[in-house]
Amino acid sequence: MIVAMQEKATEEQIDAVIDAMTEAGVGVHRTTGATQTILAGVGPTATVDLSKFELLPGVEHVHRISSPYKLAGRGFRPEGTVIEFRNGVKLGGEQILAMAGPCSIENKAQIFETAARVKAAGGTFLRGGAFKPRSSPYAFQGLGIPGLELMREAADAHGLLVVSEVMEIAQIEPMLQLVDLFQVGARNMQNFNLLRELGQVDKPVLLKRGIAATIEELLLSSEYILSGGNYNVALCERGIRTYETATRNTMDISAIPVVKKLSHLPIVADPSHGTGRRDMVAPMAKASVAAGADAIIVEVHPNADKAASDAAQTLYLDQFDKLMAELRVIAAAVGRTL
Ligand code: PEP
Ligand code: MN
Secondary structure, eight states, rough: OOEEEEEEHHOOOOHHHHHHHHHHEEEEEEOOSOOEEEEESSSSSGGTTTTTTTTTTTTEEEESSSOTTTTTGGGOOOGGOOOOOOOGGEEESSSOOOOOEEEOOOHHHHHHHHHHHHHHOOOOOEEEEESSHHHHHHHOOOOOHHHHHHHHHHHHHHEEEEEEEEEEEHHHHHHHHOOEEEEOOOOGTHHHHHHHHHHSSSSSSSEEEOOTTTTTHHHHHHHHHHHOOOOOOEEEEEEEOOOOOSSSSBBOTHHHHHHHBBBOOOOOHOOOOOHOOOHHHHHHHHHHHHTTOEEEEEETTTGGOOOOOGGGGGGEEEHHHHHHHHHHHHHHHHHOOO
């Protein structure tokens, strides 16, 4: 950490800050410049609350130079994490993966037709919510475990893997045999009890960025899972709430290279929730692949206009075919396959 003192800071104020840093277990290196004194702190600064130093008399500003997320930080695994699934599928490697399916699992015909088309288009994961976090308690809440059983059957019939959202700790156990990847939704990114529990599970986790979360908060949330011993975590940019109203959320494409720089965890892009509009999904999916995403996750449905949830952002199956063909060209341009 670095503490820059104000130009007019007194020796007493500087000493008080040095004492406070020492008390926090931080070793202090003092540099007295012509106009300003700088105090560099080394040691266990990752866990020190910097805001209390900002309030001390004579302090101009304080900033952290070491990462507060030890296990999620790029330095922990500079070569990057590759998550291995069955069928030889790898997330975070040279191949970019496509995950697609309906927002919600609705019935057998819907999920089987979707699975066939996702596979034919080159997808590797079938997505679909069985437990749905809906803004309104009166909206369709999902089919629960029976829905997930249908999706597992459909995925197995077509050689696909399954990703589905877990909303609470009690759902982990019944979902464990039915999914290949647990999704933690945006609304649960800071459900720390759920994250801790997923840290104990031997199954990869896809952690979505919260609706109003910073990238640092996303990385700190991943730390809850990693610190429990589950290192198979992928992050997901799915759009954030901004003042813009033209799209449902603002798809933060820049989060992709930022996460790649700060962390070794694979990053997945969700342009469906990122934009909320069917006509914007393909452009943002393409931008995400160009920006370095390791996978895309998109909502598709055999009868997209009638989808039980998120219909407006759900692609027609033909649109998904076209998108996959376009993404292959972009993947090749950035030295990857799809
Ligand atoms: C979803 O994937 O359908 C979903 C609810 O996503 P998010 O948590 O990003 O809103
Ligand atoms: Mn959805």
